Amino acid sequence: MRLTRPETKTIVLPSGKLFLIKLVPFTPRKPSAYKRRKQREAAAGIGWTAAEWRTLCAKYGDHCLNCGESILLVPDHVTPLVSGGPHALSNIQPLCVKCNFRKGLQIIDYRSKHASYEPETADCDGHCGA
Numbered sequence: 001m002r003l004t005r006p007e008t009k010t011i012v013l014p015s016g017k018l019f020l021i022k023l024v025p026f027t028p029r030k031p032s033a034y035k036r037r038k039q040r041e042a043a044a045g046i047g048w049t050a051a052e053w054r055t056l057c058a059k060y061g062d063h064c065l066n067c068g069e070s071i072l073l074v075p076d077h078v079t080p081l082v083s084g085g086p087h088a089l090s091n092i093q094p095l096c097v098k099c100n101f102r103k104g105l106q107i108i109d110y111r112s113k114h115a116s117y118e119p120e121t122a123d124c125d126g127h128c129g130a
């Protein structure tokens, strides 16, 4: 296989010196994992506020819903974003970092095992009788 020579451009400086510049075609870089995650979150919903997150943690007793530890809790998507889950509080459960990592991309709802769990119902303005 024969390699093609890169395109070059010669620049003449006011002092008379010549510079040869190799022109490289622009190839966009893949966005970072953080940026790709933020893009998935933006596409999947509106998210939640810090106050809503604290309320959710308090609802489940400020404990990890899997192991019961009361250490730093992180929001875990019950249905992961990559599996099409919404980035909304209705899809969030508080887990410790270890349990969140262990759960990975599995769809496991630890909320249903908790006493204060109330299944999400469809939005209703009262006229359906619910």
Ligand SMILES: [Zn+2]
Binding pocket: 064, 065, 066, 067, 068, 069, 095, 096, 097, 098, 099, 100
């Ligand atoms: Zn845990």
